[in-house]
Amino acid sequence: MNNAMRATLEVADRIGPDADAPVADKAVATGALLVAERMTRRFGGLVANQDVCISLERGKLHALLGPNGAGKSTCINMLSGDLPPSEGTIRFMGRDITALSAAQRSQVGIGRSYQRTNIFPQFTVLENVRLAAQSRRQQPWRIFSRAMQQQWALQKARACIEEAGLGKRVDWTAGVLSHGEQRQLEIAMVLATDAQVLLLDEPLAGMGSDESAKMVEVLKRLRQTRAILLVEHDMDAVFAVADVITVMVNGQVLESGPPEQIKASVAVQQAYLGSEDSFHV
Ligand SMILES: Nc1ncnc2c1ncn2[C@@H]1O[C@H](COP(=O)(O)OP(=O)(O)OP(=O)(O)O)[C@@H](O)[C@H]1O
C-alpha cells in the first residue's frame, strides 16, 4: 500500500461508516476526495453559483479561474462549509457531507485558507501552528497527559512549518513576517489540521514575484499527497502548477479540463475580454 492509499484509508476511518457508499474503496480507486454535484447558491435574486460540478483528486492541483465576481469564493465557501448551498450535494470520499459545518469538515480533513490573511500576529509562527494542530481531534486528547499533548502538537507544528517552507522562521513573531511568509504560515496552519483537501483562496494575492515563485514550489510539493483547489488570478502561477483548470463566469462553469484545453479555448479568452485580468498564456 502506498502513502496516498494509506492516508485515504486513515481519513475513511475518521469520517466513519456510511451506508450509501463504499467510501474507502471508491476513493482509493478513483482518487476523488471531494466531489460537488450541481452546487447552487443564491443571495436573494442573485445566483452566485449555478449547478457547479467540481471534483478534487488526491495528487492533483485543480485551479479555479474566473473574472472578479465570477463566484469562486462562493464555491470555496460551500466546499469548506462556511456557506450552505441552496441546492446540490457535496461528497467527501463518497460520503454526503453537505450538512456538515465548517468545523466538522475540518475534523474530517477538509482545510481552507481565506482570501484575507487570518493569523494571530502577536504569537510566534510555532505557536500559531501548534494551536491549529490542537484545534482538531478533541477526543483522543483525553488519554494523553498534558505534557504528551504539548510534545505531540509541537512536533506536528514543526513538521508542518517545514512543509510550508517556513523552517527558518519558526520562532519569529507572526506579525513581523513578510506578506508572503504570512500566507505560508496560513498554509502550515491548515496542514496542522491534517487536511487532505486544501481549499486555497488567492494564496498568492499581493505577493511579489519571488514570493509567488516560492509559494508555487510549496504548492507543487503539497499536491503530491493531497487534493488542492486553488483560486488564483495570477495566470503564470496557475499554468505553472495546475493539473486541471475550471473557469467560472457569472456563477457557472464555462469550461473545465487540462491546462492545454483551457489555453486553447476561444470561449475562455472571450470571457476575459474587458476583465481586469488578461488571459495572456
Ligand atoms: N454574502 C453575500 N451576500 C450577497 N452577495 C454575495 C455574497 N457573497 C458573494 N456575493 C455575490 O456573489 C457573486 C460572486 O462573488 P464571489 O465572491 O464568489 O466572487 P469571486 O469570483 O470570488 O470574485 P473575486 O475574484 O473578486 O474574489 C458576486 O456578485 C458577489 O457580489
Ligand SMILES: [Mg+2]
Ligand atoms: Mg473571491
